[in-house]
Amino acid sequence: MRPLLGLALKSLWNRRLTVGLAVLALTVSVSLLLGVEQVRKAARASFTQTISGTDLIVGARSGPVQLLLYSVFHIGHATNQVSWESYREIASSGLVAWTVPIALGDSHRGYRVMGTTKDLFEHYRYARTREIQFAQGEAFSDVFHAVVGAEVAERLDYEVGREIVVSHGVAQTSFLDHDDKPFMVTGVLERTGTPLDRTVLVTLEGIEAIHVDWQQGRPPAPGARVPPESVRQMNLEPASITAFLVGLESRAATFRLQRAINDYSQEPLTAVLPGVALSELWAVIGTVEQALLAISACVVVAGLIGMVAMLLTSLSERRREMAILRAIGARPHHVFLLFVVEAAAIGILAALGGALLVFGGLWLLSEPVSQITGVNFGLTMPGVSEGLIVALVIGSSTCAGVIPAWKAYRTALADGLAVRL
Amino acid sequence: MPDSSAGPNTAIRLEDVRFRWPGTAAFTIEIDSLRIDEGTRLFVRGPSGGGKSTLLALIGGVLVPERGSVQVLGADIGALTAGDRDRFRADHIGFIFQQFNLLPYLGVVDNVLLASRFSQRRAQRIRGDETGAARDCLAALGLDDETLLARPVHALSVGQQQRVAAARALLGEPGLVIADEPTSALDHEARAAFMELLFAECKRTGATLLFVSHDPSLASGFDEVLELAQINRAGAIS
Numbered sequence: 001m002r003p004l005l006g007l008a009l010k011s012l013w014n015r016r017l018t019v020g021l022a023v024l025a026l027t028v029s030v031s032l033l034l035g036v037e038q039v040r041k042a043a044r045a046s047f048t049q050t051i052s053g054t055d056l057i058v059g060a061r062s063g064p065v066q067l068l069l070y071s072v073f074h075i076g077h078a079t080n081q082v083s084w085e086s087y088r089e090i091a092s093s094g095l096v097a098w099t100v101p102i103a104l105g106d107s108h109r110g111y112r113v114m115g116t117t118k119d120l121f122e123h124y125r126y127a128r129t130r131e132i133q134f135a136q137g138e139a140f141s142d143v144f145h146a147v148v149g150a151e152v153a154e155r156l157d158y159e160v161g162r163e164i165v166v167s168h169g170v171a172q173t174s175f176l177d178h179d180d181k182p183f184m185v186t187g188v189l190e191r192t193g194t195p196l197d198r199t200v201l202v203t204l205e206g207i208e209a210i211h212v213d214w215q216q217g218r219p220p221a222p223g224a225r226v227p228p229e230s231v232r233q234m235n236l237e238p239a240s241i242t243a244f245l246v247g248l249e250s251r252a253a254t255f256r257l258q259r260a261i262n263d264y265s266q267e268p269l270t271a272v273l274p275g276v277a278l279s280e281l282w283a284v285i286g287t288v289e290q291a292l293l294a295i296s297a298c299v300v301v302a303g304l305i306g307m308v309a310m311l312l313t314s315l316s317e318r319r320r321e322m323a324i325l326r327a328i329g330a331r332p333h334h335v336f337l338l339f340v341v342e343a344a345a346i347g348i349l350a351a352l353g354g355a356l357l358v359f360g361g362l363w364l365l366s367e368p369v370s371q372i373t374g375v376n377f378g379l380t381m382p383g384v385s386e387g388l389i390v391a392l393v394i395g396s397s398t399c400a401g402v403i404p405a406w407k408a409y410r411t412a413l414a415d416g417l418a419v420r421l
Numbered sequence: 422m423p424d425s426s427a428g429p430n431t432a433i434r435l436e437d438v439r440f441r442w443p444g445t446a447a448f449t450i451e452i453d454s455l456r457i458d459e460g461t462r463l464f465v466r467g468p469s470g471g472g473k474s475t476l477l478a479l480i481g482g483v484l485v486p487e488r489g490s491v492q493v494l495g496a497d498i499g500a501l502t503a504g505d506r507d508r509f510r511a512d513h514i515g516f517i518f519q520q521f522n523l524l525p526y527l528g529v530v531d532n533v534l535l536a537s538r539f540s541q542r543r544a545q546r547i548r549g550d551e552t553g554a555a556r557d558c559l560a561a562l563g564l565d566d567e568t569l570l571a572r573p574v575h576a577l578s579v580g581q582q583q584r585v586a587a588a589r590a591l592l593g594e595p596g597l598v599i600a601d602e603p604t605s606a607l608d609h610e611a612r613a614a615f616m617e618l619l620f621a622e623c624k625r626t627g628a629t630l631l632f633v634s635h636d637p638s639l640a641s642g643f644d645e646v647l648e649l650a651q652i653n654r655a656g657a658i659s
Contacts, residue, residue: 003538003539007524007527010526010527010531011524011526013526014525014526015526320521321524321525323518324518324521324522324523324524324535325524325535325539326483326507327481327510327516327518328510328511328516328535328536328538328539328540328589329507329508329510329511329512329539329540330507330511330539331503331504331507331508332503332507334539416478416483416484417474417477417478417481417483417516417518
């Protein structure tokens with residue numbers, strides 16, 4: 001077989017323009033497929049690592065995905081609140097190491113405002129172990145302090161020291177501003193690739209303070225307004241929060257506490273494991289990725305068809321070559337193998353070229369892309385699925401080579417030593 | 422080993438051979454008896470379309486007769502399997518065609534070396550440096566200019582290409598050299614030079630030469646001259 005390999009490679013090199021175009025078409029399709037697979041994995045990793053290090057997310061009774069959507073992704077609304085008493089009772093359980101309360105419902109110029117405590121900066125983790133870092137300034141130390149996410153700061157051009165006004169409700173254009181009690185930005189977060197980038201973080205007391213003079217969702221009458229100075233003297237413990245994150249002393253207690261919260265008799269609550277809920281949510285979104293992958297696979301098939309067409313077209317001009325090979329004693333199956341080896345070589349070149357393009361490109365671009373989008377492409381190394389794609393491309397191009405090879409085999413048998421045209 | 426019925430000195434022997442292409446009613450080859458001794462330089466003259474190529478394909482083991490026996494260098498071609506016929510051809514027969522004998526993507530020396538690539542027998546007969554043997558073959562046919570050998574084959578003249586083809590046919594000293602109109606694309610001088618070199622090399626290696634052409638002017642210098650029409654009754658009818 002060794003002479004055939006040499007012949008096949010030299011023959012390919014001799015037709016390097018047409019072969020090169022077929023290889024290029026296949027390379028582009030392979031890199032598309034590998035690229036989609038990489039993006040899929042990176043997006044999945046980035047998505048499922050939006051929140052880590054948290055053992056349970058607790059909110060009013062609802063589905064796990066819904067709770068995850070409104071508490072972590074700030075999509076949709078909570079149907080109900082968690083009472084402060086229930087929160088305190090669960091937080092003071094011996095199993096619980098820390099909690100981070102979350103109060104949602106207000107916005108600032110289209111970005112969600114989230115009331116929380118300084119514990120968020122200490123305990124929130126994303127991408128497995130990454131902590132929240134401050135690009136500028138520091139966490140809040142006063143009721144009317146705010147910390148803004150990276151995207152908020154960038155889009156609205158905010159810096160530390162800037163005064164901002166929180167609007168009531170989450171509509172894009174709210175007419176009800178809490179303009180009597182502005183917040184001051186004390187910190188800007190580094191980009192995380194999580195919904196925190198698009199969030200304005202304020203103190204839990206701040207959320208309570210701007211609503212303290214409101215009556216059942218209506219703004220206070222002009223005479224009933226409470227100025228910020230006197231608000232500070234009031235009890236700013238909220239009556240309820242939207243949800244809270246729980247970190248446990250021991251992970252082993254996760255299911256025990258989850259069951260206890262789900263069976264909590266004072267109030268209907270739901271506790272979910274973030275990882276489980278994220279996977280459930282991904283299963284819904286993931287179909288898009290599957291569709292992308294399927295489309296890319298179709299592009300590879302198109303590339304293979306192009307290669308087969310190229311090899312079939314070359315057949316007529318290579319009948320002379322086959323007659324020569326037959327005359328020197330090559331068997332018809334040698335001719336068959338010659339074409340299969342050529343197809344396999346094209347597949348190998350394209351697969352390697354595509355892999356080089358994608359992984360070389362990622363290696364070069366992952367750092368800038370990560371800084372711009374917060375999606376970490378560099379983290380996903382080529383794995384089993386990429387190996388499988390490369391092997392499948394090589395395998396299917398070899399199989400596709402059987403079509404021209406069979407035609408060549410028939411031609412070689414029929415032509416013998418003389419080329420009858 | 423030579424078959425006893427073929428006789429030790431018989432290179433080619435055809436008995437009662439009939440062949441027709443599939444789908445045709447008339448025979449293309451109808452030869453009752455043909456016998457060529459080893460070492461003979463045989464010229465077979467026949468018109469185009471007279472069954473010359475078919476006869477060569479039968480002797481080369483690419484085709485098998487419908488009836489009768491074809492024996493080449495003691496082997497009964499019809500009794501061999503397709504694979505054994507291909508191997509036999511690789512081991513014992515060198516072919517030279519009218520033109521385009523060379524693979525365009527191989528160099529001059531590599532084209533000659535093709536002969537030993539598919540035949541261990543021919544590689545063994547060289548015993549040792551195959552590239553050296555290929556260069557010797559080329560040199561014997563007047564191709565020893567290094568710059569010439571380094572050229573792509575399509576940059577050679579037709580006469581040079583045919584000599585490369587002859588070198589390949591002779592590499593590893595096969596017992597039979599079959600030449601099918603090898604000089605028809607050459608001009609007069611090149612033709613004479615080619616014939617001279619071909620004769621000399623066949624004589625040196627002891628190969629039987631089966632040379633077919635439509636051109637009777639080439640017949641001088643051959644040991645035997647046959648009219649295809651005389652031996653092939655099918656050809657005579659058409």
